[in-house]
Amino acid sequence: MNYVDLHVHSSASDGTLSPSEVVAYAISRNLKAIALTDHDTIDGIAQARKAAEGTGLELIPGIELSCFYGDTEIHILGLYIDDSCPALKEGLSRLVRIREMRNEAMLNRFQEDGFDITIEDLRHGNPDTVITRAHFARVLTEKGYVPSMDKAFTKYLQYGGRYCSRKEVVTPEQSMELLSQAGAWPCLAHPMQYHLGYDQIGTLVSRLKDMGLKGLEVYHSSQNPHQSSRLKEIAGAWGLLPSGGSDFHGANKPDIDMGTGRGGLRISYSLLKDIKMSHFKSDK
Numbered sequence: 001m002n003y004v005d006l007h008v009h010s011s012a013s014d015g016t017l018s019p020s021e022v023v024a025y026a027i028s029r030n031l032k033a034i035a036l037t038d039h040d041t042i043d044g045i046a047q048a049r050k051a052a053e054g055t056g057l058e059l060i061p062g063i064e065l066s067c068f069y070g071d072t073e074i075h076i077l078g079l080y081i082d083d084s085c086p087a088l089k090e091g092l093s094r095l096v097r098i099r100e101m102r103n104e105a106m107l108n109r110f111q112e113d114g115f116d117i118t119i120e121d122l123r124h125g126n127p128d129t130v131i132t133r134a135h136f137a138r139v140l141t142e143k144g145y146v147p148s149m150d151k152a153f154t155k156y157l158q159y160g161g162r163y164c165s166r167k168e169v170v171t172p173e174q175s176m177e178l179l180s181q182a183g184a185w186p187c188l189a190h191p192m193q194y195h196l197g198y199d200q201i202g203t204l205v206s207r208l209k210d211m212g213l214k215g216l217e218v219y220h221s222s223q224n225p226h227q228s229s230r231l232k233e234i235a236g237a238w239g240l241l242p243s244g245g246s247d248f249h250g251a252n253k254p255d256i257d258m259g260t261g262r263g264g265l266r267i268s269y270s271l272l273k274d275i276k277m278s279h280f281k282s283d284k
Helices: 019-028 045-052 086-112 119-123 133-142 149-156 172-181 198-210 225-237 269-283
Strands: 003-008 033-036 058-069 072-079 185-188 215-220 241-245
Touching (some): 003 019, 003 058, 003 072, 003 241, 003 269, 019 033, 019 045, 045 058, 058 172, 072 172, 086 119, 119 133, 172 198, 185 198, 185 269, 198 225
Parallel strands (some): 185 215, 215 241
Antiparallel strands (some): 058 072, 072 185
């Protein structure tokens, strides 16, 4: 059976493999297709697309956008995104400027308190990377300030704390509009990570469905089979297609492997065929 992974990150955001290395690793894992879905950036797509040419690997251009649903940060995946779309590039440039200002403020606070952290540490040899909290967590761990990245998040990187001010609010409406302009297939990512009940997830899905949501990430490394089963029911109830992916980040999430997550994840190519049939039929 052919398998796919529709949620993969590279060093263009907070993964540790370059886009071309992501493609090579996907091939080594015998995957039929992957979606490159870096956080708030499409900068890795061109390199990944070139690396995938002639290999037989189906490279799906994608993105993962962050926004706020009330006080809860949620993520929306966009598959088959048009990375040449001017409106998309303009919108992402604005998000990058917001993120850069927040990162500068975070770095200043750490340095004021005596932490030996520089912007070069965060970039880790990639001047074009989109710096996220995961970059801070990695550096804090590598320099011995915390024993693990998880501890870095809980001790220093909680939103609203001393070192991590809350993001400027981007609404679901804004994210969905951007994905719509870029012709993407939008899908709510990892719904169980938002600590909502199933009824609340249904309410969120209902709101996003009105904005054009097409899919729900039913299968994800953070979800067990029972949760996936319930999410599949929610997807069906709201006329959404199920999607799935590992949320691979390389060494930044060492327990999550591409295509298999934490060991039990398997996403059949038939799931992707349904997504393609729905998306490209609606484009006609």
